[in-house]
Amino acid sequence: MSEIKIENVTKRFGSFTAVNNVSLTITDHEFMVLLGPSGCGKTTLLRAVAGLGMADEGRISIGGKDVTYLPPRERRISMVFQSYAIFPHMNVFDNIAFGLTMQKLPRAEIQTRVRQAAELLHIEQMLDRYPSKMSGGQRQRVAVARAIAMQSQVLLMDEPLSNLDALLRLEMRAELKRLLAELGATTIYVTHDQIEAMSMGDRIAVMRDGIIEQVNTPTTVYDYPANQFIGGFIGTPPMNFLMGQVQRRDGSVVVQLGDHSVAPKPEMASLLAGYDGKPIILGIRAESMETLASPAGDALMACVLVVEPLGSQNLLTVAFGAHRIKVSTHPSFETRADADVWLRFPADKIRWIDPEAKRTLYPK
Amino acid sequence: MTALNSTQVSAEMARLRARARRRMLLSRVFTYLVGILIAIWVLAPLWFIASMALTTPETVRSYPKSVLPFIPFSFETMRFFLQSRGIVPGVINSVLVAVITLILSTLIAAPAGYATSRYIFRGRDAFRLSILAVRAFPVVILSIPLAVTFINLGIFDQVYSLALMHTALTLPTTVLVIGSVFASIPYELEEAAQVFGCTPAQAFRRVVLPLVLPGIAAAAIFTFVMSWNEVFAATVLTVQNRTLPAQVLVSLQQSPEPYKFAGGFFMLLPSVIFIFVIRKYLFNMWGQITK
Numbered sequence: 001m002s003e004i005k006i007e008n009v010t011k012r013f014g015s016f017t018a019v020n021n022v023s024l025t026i027t028d029h030e031f032m033v034l035l036g037p038s039g040c041g042k043t044t045l046l047r048a049v050a051g052l053g054m055a056d057e058g059r060i061s062i063g064g065k066d067v068t069y070l071p072p073r074e075r076r077i078s079m080v081f082q083s084y085a086i087f088p089h090m091n092v093f094d095n096i097a098f099g100l101t102m103q104k105l106p107r108a109e110i111q112t113r114v115r116q117a118a119e120l121l122h123i124e125q126m127l128d129r130y131p132s133k134m135s136g137g138q139r140q141r142v143a144v145a146r147a148i149a150m151q152s153q154v155l156l157m158d159e160p161l162s163n164l165d166a167l168l169r170l171e172m173r174a175e176l177k178r179l180l181a182e183l184g185a186t187t188i189y190v191t192h193d194q195i196e197a198m199s200m201g202d203r204i205a206v207m208r209d210g211i212i213e214q215v216n217t218p219t220t221v222y223d224y225p226a227n228q229f230i231g232g233f234i235g236t237p238p239m240n241f242l243m244g245q246v247q248r249r250d251g252s253v254v255v256q257l258g259d260h261s262v263a264p265k266p267e268m269a270s271l272l273a274g275y276d277g278k279p280i281i282l283g284i285r286a287e288s289m290e291t292l293a294s295p296a297g298d299a300l301m302a303c304v305l306v307v308e309p310l311g312s313q314n315l316l317t318v319a320f321g322a323h324r325i326k327v328s329t330h331p332s333f334e335t336r337a338d339a340d341v342w343l344r345f346p347a348d349k350i351r352w353i354d355p356e357a358k359r360t361l362y363p364k
Numbered sequence: 365m366t367a368l369n370s371t372q373v374s375a376e377m378a379r380l381r382a383r384a385r386r387r388m389l390l391s392r393v394f395t396y397l398v399g400i401l402i403a404i405w406v407l408a409p410l411w412f413i414a415s416m417a418l419t420t421p422e423t424v425r426s427y428p429k430s431v432l433p434f435i436p437f438s439f440e441t442m443r444f445f446l447q448s449r450g451i452v453p454g455v456i457n458s459v460l461v462a463v464i465t466l467i468l469s470t471l472i473a474a475p476a477g478y479a480t481s482r483y484i485f486r487g488r489d490a491f492r493l494s495i496l497a498v499r500a501f502p503v504v505i506l507s508i509p510l511a512v513t514f515i516n517l518g519i520f521d522q523v524y525s526l527a528l529m530h531t532a533l534t535l536p537t538t539v540l541v542i543g544s545v546f547a548s549i550p551y552e553l554e555e556a557a558q559v560f561g562c563t564p565a566q567a568f569r570r571v572v573l574p575l576v577l578p579g580i581a582a583a584a585i586f587t588f589v590m591s592w593n594e595v596f597a598a599t600v601l602t603v604q605n606r607t608l609p610a611q612v613l614v615s616l617q618q619s620p621e622p623y624k625f626a627g628g629f630f631m632l633l634p635s636v637i638f639i640f641v642i643r644k645y646l647f648n649m650w651g652q653i654t655k
Contacts, residue, residue, distance in 0.1 A: 050559060051558075051559075052555050052558070052559070071558065071563070072555075072558045072559045073558060073559070073560075073561045073562060073563065077559065078559065078560065079556070079559045081552050081555070081556055082552075083550060083552050085550065085552040085553050085555065085556035086556075087553060087556075087557075087571055088575065089571075089574045089575055098557070098560050098561075099560035099561050102560060102561030102562060102566075103561060146560070150560070
């Protein structure tokens with residue numbers, strides 16, 4: 001059992017509140033990603049769990065044991081650091097063995113565990129090399145091997161892939177995901193890269209300004225963002241936001257986008273009715289819109305500004321009224337700059353966002 | 365037509381490339397030229413002193429001086445210098461002062477350097493400034509009141525009291541150098557050690573200490589050289605127990621040329637050797653990245 005429970009944790013640096021009354025439970029064997037822009041407090045929260053920066057308020061427990069004020073070595077965790085933090089004066093073997101040596105395990109046991117960890121990361125050929133003679137990717141592997149050799153129930157990772165180049169990161173991402181799934185350790189993984197978060201996490205906790213804004217599975221966070229920030233932060237390109245106006249017309253509710261009117265889903269209608277006459281934000285993802293090359297009654301006309309062929313899709317930047325939005329189309333969809341296209345907004349793909357609270361509206 | 369064009373283009377490209385290569389070569393030649401000039405400017409006097417010190421006293425006295433060095437090669441001049449009055453005690457005093465300075469300075473500067481590089485604490489900048497401020501006063505202003513104080517305390521003309529003065533003089537540099545050595549060790553390494561089972565003290569001993577030891581040794585050697593070379597405070601603060609530079613300085617006017625050359629050579633030798641050994645750490649001090 002190694003559930004991590006974070007309860008009402010606050011951490012301040014001077015007058016700056018880095019983590020503000022955060023609660024989060026990571027269940028046993030779960031892979032939790034802390035995602036957020038830099039300065040959102042995700043690393044601070046991770047360090048509070050690691051014991052490298054004690055929480056000012058609140059309580060942290062690991063496997064039912066209160067660790068809030070324990071030093072790192074008594075928390076039975078292991079960690080991968082952003083800069084890898086492998087020891088330059090030790091060879092790869094001694095680096096991986098470091099934690100085991102500190103536990104004063106028998107030599108034979110250390111030997112086996114180091115070999116196992118090294119083999120899992122394909123660095124068994126490099127055990128007597130020194131870090132200065134290794135590439136970034138190899139050092140990264142040493143750092144991960146050192147962490148998993150501990151066989152601890154809890155694994156903390158602070159942006160472990162952010163120092164690798166793009167191609168290596170892509171490769172390591174999949175490898176790491178598989179490895180961690182095999183190990184089954186309860187993992188907290190900090191990243192600012194939303195693609196990494198989407199692709200790896202069992203659940204994602206999206207943080208901003210010291211607060212967790214949403215915790216859910218990657219697909220839920222992507223499809224049902226809790227607020228405008230999350231919709232805009234997750235996904236490439238980010239969600240489009242259009243300002244519309246709610247109007248009640250003889251019993252039904254429509255949202256006016258300029259001359260075009262959009263009908264919301266029936267279960268949303270009653271919720272939107274409360275906004276009668278008021279503005280509302282329509283959020284929709286680039287790939288959720290239907291793009292037509294010719295006019296249709298229920299479609300909105302827009303002018304193409306830019307066409308970016310990306311191979312697997314064509315990304316269009318289109319304009320209508322004062323709005324600029326991104327639309328992705330099938331690569332076979334033919335259009336060019338300055339041409340007109342017609343967009344259809346499928347009602348179940350639209351998210352309605354309160355323009356003041358910036359919260360997404362969902363039916364009860 | 366296109367074929368002609370492409371040959372024209374490639375000829376043009378080749379010309380441009382050749383010009384770029386020429387320019388690069390030229391700038392490299394220039395860099396080396398300047399480097400060589402600076403090296404000559406520094407090395408020529410050293411060479412001259414060495415060549416005069418390692419020949420017979422007669423050759424040294426002769427005029428005009430021979431440009432060809434070490435002819436005839438002889439330790440006669442050096443022997444003459446080392447046998448002069450006060451030189452051997454001077455060497456012993458110098459070594460004693462330098463060693464005491466080295467020990468004191470390193471013992472004080474290591475924790476100070478660690479603190480200034482690792483922690484942000486109230487008064488850190490004031491502390492750094494006060495360390496540097498010692499160097500802001502000319503040694504002459506420090507030495508004379510200090511001499512009076514030493515006389516009053518009854519520790520004037522002592523090897524260890526001069527070592528105290530030298531410690532104060534060398535501390536700014538030592539704190540800076542050792543501080544930069546610690547700063548070059550990422551704090552994450554200590555944190556990693558703590559996560560993997562170390563107490564903070566163990567993390568320091570197992571991870572930081574092995575990494576900083578060469579740098580601290582370099583700083584210590586640099587301290588030794590600074591103390592070895594220091595002449596002004598040594599002249600003011602000692603009378604009977606003169607260090608080598610003080611001894612050489614006071615007898616300079618009345619001594620013959622072989623004495624001067626041999627003395628100069630003898631004094632610069634340790635500095636040159638030590639600085640050569642620790643040069644990469646001194647570069648570090650100015651923030652140059654070295655492997």
